[in-house]
Amino acid sequence: MSFIESYKHLDKICGEMFETQYGVSAYIEEMLNNPHGSYLVRGWENDLKQLKHYRWIRNQIVHEPDCYEETMCEAGDDEWLDDFYERIINQTDPLAMYFQATKPHPVAKSAQNHEPARLQYTYSKQPSQPKHKSKKVVRWIVFSIIVAIVLLYLVLKYFIN
Missing domain, CATH: 1.20.5 (Single alpha-helices involved in coiled-coils or other helix-helix interfaces)
Known part of the structure; x- marks a missing residue:
C-alpha cells in the first residue's frame, strides 16, 4: 500500500473506534488526554510522536501545492502505519495497553463460583x-x-x- 492508502486505512479504524470522522487525530487526542500513558506503556511517546508526524505528512500532501508522497515520505513510513493498524486490531496499540494497565482487577471469588472474566475493550468518547x-x-x-x-x-x- 502507498503512504496515503495506509494512512486512510488507519484513519478509518481510528474513526470507527472513537465514532468520529477525525480518526488519527482522535487517537492522538486520546493519548494526550492520558498523560500517565508514557509511564505505563513502553513506546508511548515514540508512537505519539510518529502519529503526529505522519498526520503532518498527510496534511502536507493533501493540502499543500507541490507536496507529493514521493518527496515527503521515506521508505518504511507506510509499513509503520500498517504495523500500527495491526497493533490496534491485536489490541497491542498504546491505548489498548494503557487501558489494560489501568482497568480495575476483579476480586477473586470462591473456587466453585470462579469463572474467567471476559475482557471488554472500549475507548472513551471525545471530548x-x-x-x-x-x-x-x-x-x-x-x-x-x-x-x-x-x-x-x-x-x-x-x-x-
Whole structure:
C-alpha cells in the first residue's frame, strides 16, 4: 500500500473506534488526554510522536501545492502505519495497553463460583464534559472556603475587640 492508502486505512479504524470522522487525530487526542500513558506503556511517546508526524505528512500532501508522497515520505513510513493498524486490531496499540494497565482487577471469588472474566475493550468518547463540571465544582468549593475564612476572621475580630 502507498503512504496515503495506509494512512486512510488507519484513519478509518481510528474513526470507527472513537465514532468520529477525525480518526488519527482522535487517537492522538486520546493519548494526550492520558498523560500517565508514557509511564505505563513502553513506546508511548515514540508512537505519539510518529502519529503526529505522519498526520503532518498527510496534511502536507493533501493540502499543500507541490507536496507529493514521493518527496515527503521515506521508505518504511507506510509499513509503520500498517504495523500500527495491526497493533490496534491485536489490541497491542498504546491505548489498548494503557487501558489494560489501568482497568480495575476483579476480586477473586470462591473456587466453585470462579469463572474467567471476559475482557471488554472500549475507548472513551471525545471530548468529555465532566472535567469541565468538576473544575467548576472545585472553584465553588475554594471560593466558599475563602468566604468562610474571611467571615470567621471578621467574627473573631469583632468579639476580641
